[in-house]
Amino acid sequence: MGDVDLINRDPNNINDHIKVCFEDVLAEPEGVHSMDCVWKLSHKCFTLWLSLCYKLSTLCCGICIAASWGCEFAGVAFNHVWAVTPCLRMLELNCSILKRIHETICGCCIEPCCEACGQVFNAFKKQ
Template identity: 65%
Template sequence: MADSLDLINRDPNNINNHLQCCFEDVLAEPEGTHSIDCVWKLSYSCFNMWKSCCYKLSTILCGICIAAEWGCDFAAASFYHIWCFTPMFKMLDINCGCMKKMYTQCVACCIEPCCIACGQLFHHFKK
């Protein structure tokens, strides 16, 4: 975990690049279809102001609770992996290794001699 929080670059791993959305990405007037300049400027200002205001209000009302919930979810995932899944996989590795050894011994003792005998029988056939 980082010792200091970067308040400038809040997405250092670029995981939310798909959310970059500016006024020009949403509203555009093609050549020959322009509104009055003051309407276009006020639309630009309103878009950015409301986008910022609504986002900040949402984070004030819900952000801390949602972050707490995600923290609990990731803590639970870590707990299950550390205390349940990893030991279970280790147990499967041990038990499957034992079963593999037993299966290999059974094949070597029971099936391999028959295969060798059949191979010796057919070995004597020549063109």
């Protein structure tokens, strides 16, 4: 498996859509500005509570949720190894017989008709 990267925790950028910072949520347009101290304290409060609530939530629930998802993906892997892949292989084997039957029927019944039509239209070819 390897070591866990504690710096870049989303190396495949699967959660780019939830990157949120103060400027993404709150903004004051020109002409309506609060006092500077209010804006600075709002930024500090937003950042603090976002971080604190996220850390408390992950502390309380993160390990259990990770265990649950681990079990879920283990079930999917088990299902694919022991059921889905063998079923697909069986389907491929059985369909190969049907493919041969279809090719034989087309070769015997349809191909002569197509060749005859081709000979008829061959007579109209430009010289």
